[in-house]
Amino acid sequence: MIHTRNLPFVAALAIFLLAYLACVLQFPNMLSTRVLGNLLTDNAFLGIAAVGMTFVILSGGIDLSIGSVIAFTSVFVASMVGSLGVNPIVAFAAVLAISTTFGASMGLMIRFLSIPPFVATLAGMFLARGAAYLISTQSVPISHPVIDAIQGFYFRFPGGGRLTAMAMLMLVVFVVGAFVAGRTRFGANVYALGGNPQSAELMGVPVGRTTIGIYALSGFLSGLAGIAYTLYTSSGYSLATVGVELDAIAAVVIGGTLLTGGAGLVAGTFVGILIQGLIQTYIVFDGSLSSWWTKIVIGILLFTFIVLQRAIVWYSDRRLAEGRLKEA
Amino acid sequence: MNTTHTLLDARGINKSFLGIAALENVDFSLRHGEVHALLGENGAGKSTLIKILTGVYNRDGGTMMLEGTEVAPATVAEAQDLGIGTVYQEVNLLENLTVAENLFLGRQPRRFGLVDKREMRRRARALLQDYGLDIDVDALLSSYSVAIRQIIAIARAVDLSGKVLVLDEPTASLDSHEVEMVFSVLRKLRDRGLGIIIITHFLNQVYDIADRVTVLRNGRMVGTREIAGLPRMELISMMLGRDLQHITRDHHALEETVAATSAPIRFAGYGKRGSIAPFDLDIHPGEVVGIAGLLGSGRTETAFLLFGIDRPDSGTAHIDGEAVKITSPEAAIAHGFGFCPEERKSDGIISEFSVSENIALALQARQGWARPVSARQKAELADEFIRSLDIRPPDPDRPIKFLSGGNQQKAILARWLATGPRLLILDEPTRGIDIGAHTEILRMIERLCADGMSLVVISSELEELTAVAHRVIVLADRRHVAELTGGAVTADNIMAAIADPARTEAA
Structure with missing residues (x-):
């Protein structure tokens, strides 16, 4: 049986499948592993970041710092490896430690200074972007045997498509993320926080630890997304990935997660990413459409899904009210 | 031992x-x-x-x-x-969350470090069986x-x-x-x-x-x-710490004065589909109309309709012989209505505001935002009502959230009294309030109607209604099923009307 709370996810999946079918009917070439492989690779960094955003939104929060942290990460890694000659693995470890600490400290502020997540992460957004500018305002190219090896690594699908290291990383993050959300106590606590923080606290959920964990996770995944982005573009640029946090929020909401928290699935966010990628791919295939159409379609989808969520909440409330009347 | x-x-x-x-x-x-x-x-x-x-x-x-x-x-x-x-x-x-998730939040059974949902469901069912509940723990x-x-x-x-x-x-x-x-x-x-x-x-x-x-x-x-x-x-x-003073109302004496005047506030065929069936209601000055019924019988819905929170889809309202449309609380306030809602915490008080700001709210709304209530006026209002209603602690600048339920209720009453309303609707005015404040609020209701104000009091406590109301409307199944006046206003009669609306109607 499908829970009403998972209905938006089912709807998103149905929309994706229908849309893909429609695309394939118009452009039969879109049904290929090549398209699929590219779609995954092109959206790998966004997908990784969106997993972090899913946890944040499930808990009833928001993280606006994601795009800036990705830019900071990419500039930081590019400078370390490109200019200073540090081993990329060391640079990756260092930047993940930084971004995780950064996220955790935003969580600390949110929890212990009672600063709304919107404000705390807005400050984080400016801070990370500023730190990126501080390192370099130029695009920093990056080249290193290790990085070349990672970039060159892929599995070949039948049909010529490539599953690149970045796409694999994203898939792993989604699978692990889904397990953490659905099958661990931490995940259950995240849903509990999103439902009602006061109740959750009275039920013994370690609110402080969970909040900090959520934002630390989002920071870590932003750092990981930044690494994927660096590998994807072979460079670091502090002006890049402006507004990626908004794309991530869009993917999360289109994937059926309630923007007010408490209900949603990590798998839904994956569908949200696929839908966004599909729109972009369609526009490339069509050739005559402006790329702005991506934004317009995403905007329409967002509206649709928010209305759908309201309708589901309204419907289940009404059903509950009817149930009460029957009991009385 | x-x-x-x-x-x-x-x-x-x-x-x-x-x-x-x-x-x-x-x-x-x-x-x-x-x-x-x-x-x-x-x-x-x-x-x-x-x-x-x-x-x-x-x-x-x-x-x-x-x-x-x-x-x-x-x-x-x-x-x-x-x-x-x-x-x-x-x-x-x-x-x-689901029932099972609620039962085991923070202590979910685990296998290989992951939550074992099947085991959790099994345990949840077993646990609830002890309490005689056989429900879907996955819902x-x-x-x-x-x-x-x-x-x-x-x-x-x-x-x-x-x-x-x-x-x-x-x-x-x-x-x-x-x-x-x-x-x-x-x-x-x-x-x-x-x-x-x-x-x-x-x-x-x-x-x-x-x-x-x-x-x-x-x-x-x-x-x-x-x-x-x-x-x-x-x-x-x-x-x-003191003897409870009983309040009793001399129904007959007040009935005469009420009957002598024709009702200036009349609702005819007023109703909203799915909320409350059409009803007639006349309200005289100086009258307390009680509304009785079980939870979900349409008590609060009636109040929402009278105060314009819900829009009626049938019927008319007349005030002083003129047809009026009460389609929003703003319109209701303009006609001199006031409403103290049942959910004090969510619908009544603004918890961060001070006592005096909470009291001044309705007056401000009535005057319109172009004519602000001056700080001095606010202070005077607050002082006056803190004294007359005995709001404790008597500190007008204290955020209202630090007051006890009874004192918050008094402050909300003060808010409406400051506007000098002709009709005040009280939904469960004594819910969650201790007996001392209870008695005070009931006595205040008496005093207000002696001054010529009309009141509609919704309450689930029958003794309360029989103590203060001249007339009691009984609701059941979202309909007005009976009206008791004068000496007929007794707890037994109200219960009989709730239990068997058909018979009372016939009688």
Whole structure:
């Protein structure tokens, strides 16, 4: 049986499948592993970041710092490896430690200074972007045997498509993320926080630890997304990935997660990413459409899904009210 | 003998907030296998005591022994580990999770480090079977009634802690059948040897379920007594520290004055589909119209319609012979209506605002935003009402959230009185209010209608309605089924009308 709370996810999946079918009917070439492989690779960094955003939104929060942290990460890694000659693995470890600490400290502020997540992460957004500018305002190219090896690594699908290291990383993050959300106590606590923080606290959920964990996770995944982005573009640029946090929020909401928290699935966010990628791919295939159409379609989808969520909440409330009347 | 049976023993508990003492030298003991009621007026310190016992607050002084060992729970989780579990009245479980997830939040059974959902479901079903609940543990909590949620919360708390169960107003939003359902669960737990602490405002329920009672007043302990053999009046006087003054209304005398005038406020065929069937209602000046009925019978819906919160889809309203459209609270206020809602916390007060700002709100709304209420006017208003309604503490600048329920209610009343309304609608004006404030509010209702104001009072307490109302409209199944006037306004008649609307209509 499908829970009403998972209905938006089912709807998103149905929309994706229908849309893909429609695309394939118009452009039969879109049904290929090549398209699929590219779609995954092109959206790998966004997908990784969106997993972090899913946890944040499930808990009833928001993280606006994601795009800036990705830019900071990419500039930081590019400078370390490109200019200073540090081993990329060391640079990756260092930047993940930084971004995780950064996220955790935003969580600390949110929890212990009672600063709304919107404000705390807005400050984080400016801070990370500023730190990126501080390192370099130029695009920093990056080249290193290790990085070349990672970039060159892929599995070949039948049909010529490539599953690149970045796409694999994203898939792993989604699978692990889904397990953490659905099958661990931490995940259950995240849903509990999103439902009602006061109740959750009275039920013994370690609110402080969970909040900090959520934002630390989002920071870590932003750092990981930044690494994927660096590998994807072979460079670091502090002006890049402006507004990626908004794309991530869009993917999360289109994937059926309630923007007010408490209900949603990590798998839904994956569908949200696929839908966004599909729109972009369609526009490339069509050739005559402006790329702005991506934004317009995403905007329409967002509206649709928010209305759908309201309708589901309204419907289940009404059903509950009817149930009460029957009991009385 | 007592020592062997004592489960929890708190002595000389002290607690103050910002220098204001909330509890002074309070003793409290709980035995194995007893239900111990904790009573007191609003602001007496019941909640503070409970929160100290359950680790929400840390005590400033005193000792607390659990089965002979000194304990000092610093968090809710610590108290749970010690064996003290709590069920709160409002914030309870999580509606967005399933029943099983609620029962096992924070202690899910795990296999290989991952939550074992199958095992969790199995255990949840087994756990609830003990409580006579055979429900789908995979369904969202929000799909169940409040009574079932309350039992689930009890099941969780007992399973989690297992020695002491604390219930903070567990029956506030339940009907009598549901209360019995919860109480039978409590009796079973008591027989198992649990110590149960229950806070409630309903004296009937105290006599129904409790073995002993402890009364607090103004943060001090009045006494602990066995319920058996404790006369009700004595218990009430322990709570109030004064003899309860009865209010009775001379129905006949007031009926004459009311009948003499023609009604200036008339609603005819007023109704809204799916909410309340069309009804007629005339309201005379100086009249108190009571509205009685069970929960969900359309009481609040009637008030919402009268005050323009809901729009009617049939019927007309006349004021002083002129047809008017009351389609928004703003319009209702313009016609001189006022409304004190049932949900004080969510619909009534603005908790961050001070007492004087809360009082000035309706007057400001009525004047329009172009003519602000001056600071001096606000201060005068606040002073006047704090004095006349005896709002305590008498500090107009204190944020209203720090006031007790009864005093918040008085401030909301003051808000409407400041506008000089001709019709005031009170939805459960005494809900969650102690007996002292209760009497004061009822007396105030009398005084207001003596001044010529009309009142519509919605209440689930029949004695309250029979005490103040000249006329009682009885609702059932979202219809106005009967109207009782004068000498016919008795609790028995109201209950008969609720129970058997057809017969009363015929009579």
